[in-house]
Amino acid sequence: MRPIIELDHVEVSYGTIQALRDIVLSFHAGEVVGVVGDNGAGKSTLLKVITGFATPTSGKLRIDGQEVGVWDPRQARAHGIEIVYQDLALVEDLSLWRNFFLGKEIKRGPFLDARKMREICSQMLADIGLTRVSSVDVRSGLLSGGERQSLAITRAVHFGAKALLLDEPTAALAVRETQRVFRSIEEARSRGLAIIYIDHNMAHVHPLADRIVVIRHGRVSTILNRNDVTLAELLELVSARDETHPEVNAL
Ligand SMILES: Nc1ncnc2c1ncn2[C@@H]1O[C@H](COP(=O)(O)OP(=O)(O)OP(=O)(O)O)[C@@H](O)[C@H]1O
Ligand SMILES: [Mg+2]
Structure with missing residues (x-):
């Protein structure tokens, strides 16, 4: 099966900082890939390359097998790539x-079809079990963090x-909210x-991910199949001291 996203020897530099080095990764439909690693390892930068918020200094990005040309957040969205952040x-x-x-408003002629949109939204809320909310007319600010994340994920699925x-x-969420997400x-x-x-909590990543990519100092250090590694092994692997970069261990 052809991957949906491919990074082919991608590098990203910010001035003298090399945030990503020689990244070769692919991501497939129906698969959850966990990305883990220390603070500053390059995890967010990896997502920024895919969503068009960061431009590689070299290497290629392919979506559905096609090398992308001009790539920015709008293009990424138009190609069906959605991102959900902590806040x-x-x-x-x-x-x-x-x-x-x-x-993505639904219209009838020149007018918004509010009835239809309210109906669909209401069904979505029921589907994700968000029954606490009495109406689709309430302010979004009334949702809890987990409810917002769930709604954003549902929205991404709904719009294909x-x-x-x-x-x-889930960084800012309580346990129940995390389960909802x-x-x-x-x-x-x-x-x-x-x-x-991306998550720092291995107890979140391990059950959820099919594959786990460990990033260290901007490089892919290991790729694991979840079924080949226990949570304890994963924890050990991620927290292992890095003997090739002893200066970083001192930080
Ligand atoms: N816009 C930027 N300008 C300069 N340096 C940046 C920029 N964004 C990221 N960096 C640097 O690139 C490196 C990778 O950062 P990145 O945010 O990808 O790490 P991360 O793995 O997501 O870390 P964390 O777990 O703390 O979120 C870091 O050294 C960071 O300081
Ligand atoms: Mg980050």
């Missing part, structure tokens, strides 16, 4: 249904995203999205 940008003052359809990138989506991610996987998931 998700739902517009707090807009109602749930307006947020859900932001930039091919890839879903998550950068520490995991269910939404699993739903997105079963719908065939390619998912890249």
